[in-house]
Amino acid sequence: MSTATSTDWQTRPAPETAEEWIARAAEVAAVLAADAAERDRAGRTPYTEVQLLKDAGLVTLLGPTEHGGGGHDWPTAYRVVREIAKADGSIGQLLGYHYLWNRAARLVGTREQWEHIEAEAARNRWFFGGAVNPRDKDVVVTEDGDDLLFTGRKSFSTGSKVSDVTVLEGVLEGTDQHVFAIVPSDADGLTFHDDWDNIGQRLTESGGVTIDRVRTPWSSAAGYVDKVFQPRTYNTLNVPTIQLVFVSFYLGIAGGALETAATYTRTKTRSWLHGGHERAVDEPYVIDIYGDLTAKLWAVEALTDAVAAEGQKLHDHPDAVTEQARGDFEVRVAAAKARATEVALEISSRIFEVTGARSTATAEGLDRFWRNVRTHTLHDPVAYKRREVGRWVLEGELPEPTWYS
The missing domain is CATH 1.10.540.10 (Acyl-CoA dehydrogenase/oxidase, N-terminal domain)
Structure with missing residues (x-):
């Protein structure tokens, strides 16, 4: 590089x-x-x-x-x-x-x-990682005087070895209270594992982590005052905020796939011998597919930009965020997530129809776009995002704030 x-x-x-x-x-x-x-x-x-x-x-x-x-x-x-x-x-x-x-x-x-x-x-210039996988409930937080000790394991810790600091999450022993704290990534007791071996997003360092009595002051427990959590509706915006992060890199991967494929088509793809055209870029079906995929991408990009602007209004006035405003925003995010998932998967798959058989060569690396989208879009089922939108339309039902909604 x-x-x-x-x-x-x-x-x-x-x-x-x-x-x-x-x-x-x-x-x-x-x-x-x-x-x-x-x-x-x-x-x-x-x-x-x-x-x-x-x-x-x-x-x-x-x-x-x-x-x-x-x-x-x-x-x-x-x-x-x-x-x-x-x-x-x-x-x-x-x-x-x-x-x-x-x-x-x-x-x-x-x-x-x-x-x-x-x-x-x-x-x-800290770079942040996070050991916050809500489906792993095996990190226990115990008190030791004015300190907290995090102990357990997380299956995923994105950023791990490349981060300067890591966000830890666990449940305070004997309660149902979750505790977040930021610790140095080289803290004693924090061991990142080289077990991220998936088909896509290969460089995210998202492997497991062992957390062995990692110590941090009680004062670092986010949102706690005198060892009591101070809840706000704004706290629950972490989920729609990161879901828009997901949408952003799905759309980026899709855009990159289209740009890379278009360059390949212009420079390497051969026209079909029975099509009557000397250049692949003049093939009507090639033109149609690029037009179709680009229109779909632009549409979901526009939706996402609009939803991001709506969310910023909530971030600008955190103490004024209501359950209604938060719920309406989450529904809009869910809609963007559903469309981005489908469009990114379609684009990263269909580019091969307009690049041709030779484009599947390992050296070209065009498969990485689909592998990356397919891997991360399984983070949480997109059907549940569509359900959030459907329930809101039919019943005015707001999504219950969870780790995924």
Whole structure:
């Protein structure tokens, strides 16, 4: 991977507008795209790729400007994730998850907690990982004086070895209270395993983690004051917020698949010998498929951008978020998630119809787009997203806030 562009970023002014940040992300994506297929096959831990994100300033996009951050909002972050995922779905996921965990303290914690975390993260260019798999209920949190001890195991810990800090989640012993805390990724007792061996999103470092009496002060427990959690409706926005992260890198992967396929079609695909055309780009069915897939992608991108703008209004006034507003937003997110899933799977599969048999060569790496989308879209069943929308339409029913809705 070339580092020339990375060096150049150190001497250029930081982006200011949303458009400038998205353009910076496109520059990073161009570097990533150069050897994306090769890196996917190698499956090496993406230390260099994460450093690229740091050098470009993307990791501090949401951070406070007074501490060196970009001071931008979620709609911009989602677009940046989309750009990165066009080149590399794994790195797009890592960056999107980083943004969510970077804002976890603001979503769940007290003002004092999140102001401290966001300042430190921006100053030190922390990259966040998270050991927060809600289906694993085997992390127990115990008290030890003024400290908490996290003990157990999580099957998935996205970011793991490439992160500077990790968000831990567990259940306080003897209660049903969940506790979130941010700890250094090299903390004693935190062991990341090299057991992520899936068909897609190969570079996300999403393997399991053993958590053996990882110690952190009670004061780091997000949202707890005097050992009592302070609930707000805003706390529950973490789910629709990360679901839009998912949507963003699904759309990015789909867009990257279309762009890569179009380049292949223009330069390598041969016209069909019985079609009557000298060039593949003049084949009517090829033109039709590209037009169809592009229209579908643009439509769901427009929906997603609109939903992201709606969500930002809630983030701007966290104490004013009501159950109704939160529920309506989740339904809109569910609709975007359903459409993005279907469109990304269709695009990443159908590109082979317009690139031809030779495009299936391993060296081309076109299969990585479908493998990446197929792997992550199984995170939670899309049928349940459509159910949220259907129940809202028929009965005005709001989705119950859970780990997935």
